[in-house]
Amino acid sequence: MAGCGNMLFNPVNVIKSPLIRYGHKMRGKPPTIARSLKQRLSDENPQDISLTFKVDIGFRLPKLSRQDRLKEHSEFKQRKQERTLEKLSRTQKLSVPLDKVKEEWSKSLAPYQIKTAAEHYGVFEHLFGDAYFYPQVMLDVLYKQKEEDLYMKVHRGNVIKPSEATAAPDVSYTADPATLWTLVLTNPDGHFSSDDSEYVHWFVGNIPGSDVSKGDVVWDYLQPFPPRGTGFHRFVFVLYKQEKRMDYSSLKKEQPCVNLSERTFRTQDFYRERQDDITPAGLAFFQSDWDRSLTDFYHNTLNMKEPVFEYDFPPPYIRPQVLFPLRQPFNLYMDKYRDEKQIAKEFLLRKLKNVHPFRKPDPPLKYPNAVPLDNSKVPSWLRTEIKKARLGWGRINDY
Known part of the structure; x- marks a missing residue:
């Protein structure tokens, strides 16, 4: 018993294991670090209702x-x-x-699957905030192509290029001729100056039944124009059922409307002002990214310079330079601390040295690694560079 007592209260053991106190192991974090009961309850029951409560605004x-x-x-x-x-x-x-x-x-199953796809792409979150709806009216949206009898159909997030959506699509759905509808095409990803705003690409209101051609055009159709370097943009068709004839005169612009500031739109504000008279019932959306046809569209249709976006990557971390680097090629180690533009210039000049404007390039060696080097005293790092040049590897072939 005396031995057990000495072992239990030995201060050396306590210093080695700070979580052991008189033979008992502490569970969890110490009280100075762990969260209190009040903090845990506040995390499980947040005060912000929008984090846990969603509103169904559809039928x-x-x-x-x-x-x-x-x-x-x-x-x-x-x-x-x-x-x-x-x-x-x-x-x-x-x-x-x-x-x-x-x-x-x-x-x-269609209303449930379309809603699930829209939630996956964040359509409800970025258009309606904390609201959602089950699309119960099936939208058939077809973009006619230049070839005869060829259409691009809008499903649930499929990719359609801007050159394939230059003209207004054919939209069809099943509806009673005595009812009125509103069709809106909007882009929540493409606004140039505001993160929480959209560009409306098409707006037709007071559609009698399913005849879109007889509706009131508030904004005429404008093709997708995702800028270069911004990736894929979502283009969402939302069909609203009207309870009465709507007055959209405050929104209507002079046609054709190519001024992007006049096409600024927010679906959430639009619905809040008219939520007693319109109900979302149909949904379809596609994705689109930049292609070469948009250069002409920016210059000749929008009358603006084509914007190009690039991501600014943070500079890589490089250790301080040492006098004798070990176990790494000498030339690659030195290139880390040189100007990248100067390195690119050297590689370009090295490639242009063997290019003649009137002669074909020399045929590549049939067995590059079998050809001996002229000087046997070539250092290892230079030997590797010569092999890369013969095999067509490395940065010199990227120019």
Whole structure:
């Protein structure tokens, strides 16, 4: 017992293990570092409701009654037990009508899958803030191409180039002719001067039924123009159902409108002012990035210089230079501390040295590594550079 007591209260053991106090191990962090109970409760129950609460601003989804669900289940069991369908499927002779499949999908799973895709791309967050909706009206958006009978269809985030979306698309959906609708195409990623604003590319209001051509054009169609270096931009079609005829005279601009400041738009403000009279019901969106056709569009249509964006990478960390670097090539080590422009100039001049304006370049060596060097006393770092030049490797071939 005396030995145990000496071991238990030995100050040397306490110094080696600060978490051991009289034979007990502390669980968790010390009280000076750990969070209090009040802090933990505040993290689990935030005061900001927007972090945990989302508002459904769309139409309520129809729910099947118990009898309808039982009927569908019994029909499914009957189809599953049919031997003829199983045989046709096994022999790859079963024909499935795609129109009926699409119609069934639009009635059952489409609102949920479109909403999930929109949440994945952040469409609801950047357009409506803390609100969302289930798209129950299926939008068919088709961009006609120069070739006959060729269309680019807008799905849920597919890529369409600006050169493929120069003209207004054909938009169709199923609606009662006595109803009124509003169609808006907006870009939440492309505003040049404001992070929380958008550019509206198309706005047609008071559409009778599904005839978009008979609606009131508030903003005429403007093709996508994502600047070079900014990656993919989202272009979102939102279809609103109107409760009455809307007055959009305060938004309407002189057509054609190519002034980008007059196309500044915020979907959240637009909906808040008219949320009692319009309800979002349809959604479709695509992505687009820069292509060469936009150079002419910026210069001749928007009458502005084409913007080009580049990311400023932070300079890499380089250790202080030492007098005798060990276990690394001498030339590569010295290049770390030289001006990059000077290095690029040397490589370019080295390549231009063997280029003649009127003669073809010399054919490459058939077996580059088998050709001996002229001087056997070439240092190892220079030997590697000669091998790279013969094999066509390295920065000299990038110019």
